[in-house]
Amino acid sequence: MQTKEKILEAALSLYNEKGVNTITTRHIAASINISAGNLHYHFKHTDDIIQSLYNQLAGEFDEQVSEMESARVTDLSAIVGFAEKSFSIVYKYRFFFLNFVEIGNRIPAIKKAYQQLTARRKKEFTGVFQLLIRNGIFRSDIPENIWSALLTQIFIVGDFWLSNNELTNQFQGKKAAKEYGKIFEAMFYPYLK
Amino acid sequence: MQTKEKILEAALSLYNEKGVNTITTRHIAASINISAGNLHYHFKHTDDIIQSLYNQLAGEFDEQVSEMESARVTDLSAIVGFAEKSFSIVYKYRFFFLNFVEIGNRIPAIKKAYQQLTARRKKEFTGVFQLLIRNGIFRSDIPENIWSALLTQIFIVGDFWLSNNELTNQFQGKKAAKEYGKIFEAMFYPYLK
DNA sequence: AAAATATTAGTACATTTGTTCTAAATATTG
DNA sequence: CAATATTTAGAACAAATGTACTAATATTTT
Numbered sequence: 001m002q003t004k005e006k007i008l009e010a011a012l013s014l015y016n017e018k019g020v021n022t023i024t025t026r027h028i029a030a031s032i033n034i035s036a037g038n039l040h041y042h043f044k045h046t047d048d049i050i051q052s053l054y055n056q057l058a059g060e061f062d063e064q065v066s067e068m069e070s071a072r073v074t075d076l077s078a079i080v081g082f083a084e085k086s087f088s089i090v091y092k093y094r095f096f097f098l099n100f101v102e103i104g105n106r107i108p109a110i111k112k113a114y115q116q117l118t119a120r121r122k123k124e125f126t127g128v129f130q131l132l133i134r135n136g137i138f139r140s141d142i143p144e145n146i147w148s149a150l151l152t153q154i155f156i157v158g159d160f161w162l163s164n165n166e167l168t169n170q171f172q173g174k175k176a177a178k179e180y181g182k183i184f185e186a187m188f189y190p191y192l193k
Numbered sequence: 194m195q196t197k198e199k200i201l202e203a204a205l206s207l208y209n210e211k212g213v214n215t216i217t218t219r220h221i222a223a224s225i226n227i228s229a230g231n232l233h234y235h236f237k238h239t240d241d242i243i244q245s246l247y248n249q250l251a252g253e254f255d256e257q258v259s260e261m262e263s264a265r266v267t268d269l270s271a272i273v274g275f276a277e278k279s280f281s282i283v284y285k286y287r288f289f290f291l292n293f294v295e296i297g298n299r300i301p302a303i304k305k306a307y308q309q310l311t312a313r314r315k316k317e318f319t320g321v322f323q324l325l326i327r328n329g330i331f332r333s334d335i336p337e338n339i340w341s342a343l344l345t346q347i348f349i350v351g352d353f354w355l356s357n358n359e360l361t362n363q364f365q366g367k368k369a370a371k372e373y374g375k376i377f378e379a380m381f382y383p384y385l386k
Numbered sequence: 387a388a389a390a391t392a393t394t395a396g397t398a399c400a401t402t403t404g405t406t407c408t409a410a411a412t413a414t415t416g
Numbered sequence: 417c418a419a420t421a422t423t424t425a426g427a428a429c430a431a432a433t434g435t436a437c438t439a440a441t442a443t444t445t446t
Contacts, residue, residue: 019298098294098295099294099295100356100360101291101292102292102295104359104360105212114360118360118361139383142382145375145379146383149376149380149382150379152357152376153376153380155361156349156350156354156356156357157346157349157350159357160349160352160353160356160357161349163294163349164345164353166298167293167294167297167307168307168308168311168348182338182342183345183346186343187342190384
């Protein structure tokens with residue numbers, strides 16, 4: 001494996017484990033037995049590492065939105081399936097979501113990219129909702145502004161379930177994604193016909 | 194005003210404005226024209242300042258939960274009222290909520306206190322839900338696990354609406370609380386009879 | 387194989403930060 | 417008013433951090 005990849009892999013692992021603010025380039029370098037100088041040859045600035053990891057994350061989300069685009073959504077299970085995939089991406093890159101605001105402020109390009117990604121995902125979800133209403137899965141008596149609010153709720157829960165877990169339940173490892181998956185799924189229950 | 198109070202006031206203001214991680218004790222001291230040495234006479238450690246601010250925050254929340262306890266909740270407007278109050282407390286101490294996980298990990302006493310507070314608020318909300326079902330405001334055909342999931346959703350949205358705003362909409366000042374208040378209120382809509 | 391290029395370790399430096407220490411000034415108490 | 421305690425400013429320090437620089441080594445190209 002290339003040094004560059006090794007750095008990214010080690011950084012992700014350490015950031016996830018100890019938090020993005022406690023890990024320095026020296027820690028990352030030491031963990032793969034290279035010098036700090038070498039690390040900075042590959043990534044001039046620490047933020048370049050974080051940016052690279054965000055690009056990975058965004059790539060995986062993009063892929064998932066594309067799948068959603070091309071899939072034929074006929075019932076709730078499709079949404080649940082996408083949610084599961086989202087949750088596992090969030091878990092994989094959890095250090096971002098546990099410090100999202102700070103990272104977004106520190107690296108504006110990340111905030112901007114995230115906004116675009118969110119806009120795209122929102123549009124996708126709106127389409128799915130309309131389809132599920134037409135198919136008689138979702139209630140047809142819900143006003144537009146409630147659907148719109150639901151979308152925001154979905155994104156808040158989708159982005160911050162991990163933070164809630166960290167602060168309260170502290171389910172370990174993949175169990176967290178599983179438990180919060182159920183909570184996420186329950187969001188749709190009262191909208192079912 | 195006592196120096197100690199001045200420090201807390203300045204810290205809250207600067208933390209809210211620039212984020213808890215970019216502000217140092219020197220910044221806080223400078224902003225009220227005292228020396229860093231003096232500041233550290235009043236607060237030996239930086240974290241003592243944050244802890245003090247958390248105690249203030251928890252006090253205001255406690256007060257609000259107590260009100261909820263004693264109030265006679267007969268319709269949704271009561272919940273909305275409590276939510277508004279919560280939202281304004283969150284806004285007042287926004288730096289916490291924008292970095293909650295990190296602060297909680299850095300100062301375990303805060304995490305612990307927050308968990309207890311959350312437990313108390315959850316119990317309170319559960320009581321209110323039951324009342325509203327009995328009063329025919331909420332639907333009576335919702336299974337227990339869905340109510341329980343709703344509670345968690347409520348706390349996630351209640352704690353992280355600000356983070357979502359920071360990352361996406363960026364409503365300024367009190368407008369943010371107002372807009373997200375609407376989104377919060379909408380959470381209850383599909384549960385209404 | 388020689389030359390050019392890329393990669394690496396190690397050192398060094400400037401800055402920042404939390405905190406401690408000292409001595410002066412101020413306020414409080416007897 | 418004298419003694420005592422509190423508060424304050426300012427200097428000083430050690431540790432940490434990001435990153436630049438240098439020289440050696442390894443790899444690739446010609």
